[in-house]
Every structure is written in C-alpha cells, then in structure tokens.
Amino acid sequence: MKKKLSSRGGVWSLDGKRFISLEEFDRIADSGSDEIDQFIDLTKGQRGGARPGAGRKRKEAVRLEVRIRPDLREKLRRKAKQTGRTQVELVEAALEQL
Structure with a gap:
C-alpha cells in the first residue's frame, strides 16, 4: 500500500x-x-495515538497552585522520595484527612 x-x-x-x-x-x-x-479510516480511534489505549490518559483533576515556604517544599520532596509516592499524592492524602 x-x-x-x-x-x-x-x-x-x-x-x-x-x-x-x-x-x-x-x-x-x-x-x-x-x-x-x-481517505479516512473511521474504524481507528480518533484519540490516544495510533494504537488502542496509547497516548496520554485524561486526568480527572483540576489545577491548584499553592505557595509554601521553601523549607516545607524540601520536607515534602524528602517525604515523597522516602515513601516512593509523588508530592501530589502526599498533598492529596493530607487534604483528604481534613
């Protein structure tokens, strides 16, 4: 072809x-x-790349910007590295406990 x-x-x-x-x-x-x-193969998905399921997945999240002190940022980074979680995961877990 x-x-x-x-x-x-x-x-x-x-x-x-x-x-x-x-x-x-x-x-x-x-x-x-x-x-x-x-000219267009409509049997192939229009989103997500050439292969089924490929590409970036949609996230059900909203953007939030928060300013924190540098020492707290470093503490968050260290804790994330120690636990093998992301900084966002740690912040979300803390917020869920409110």
Missing part, C-alpha cells in the same frame, strides 16, 4: 489507488461529502 501522506503534499486513498492534493482533501472535508470516507 502506498503512503497516505505524500511528500508532494497530498493524501492517498485507503485503497492506495487515488491521490489528491491537500487543497482537494480540505474541499471534500468541508463539503461534508461521503467521498471523504475513501
């Missing part, structure tokens, strides 16, 4: 028989035509 993306700036059909320019691919995609199915 031929490459899907050519060095000339185009796309091969999934069966490898048809080559179109990127401009033509965009036009077909924008038109909403079913013709695009010849």
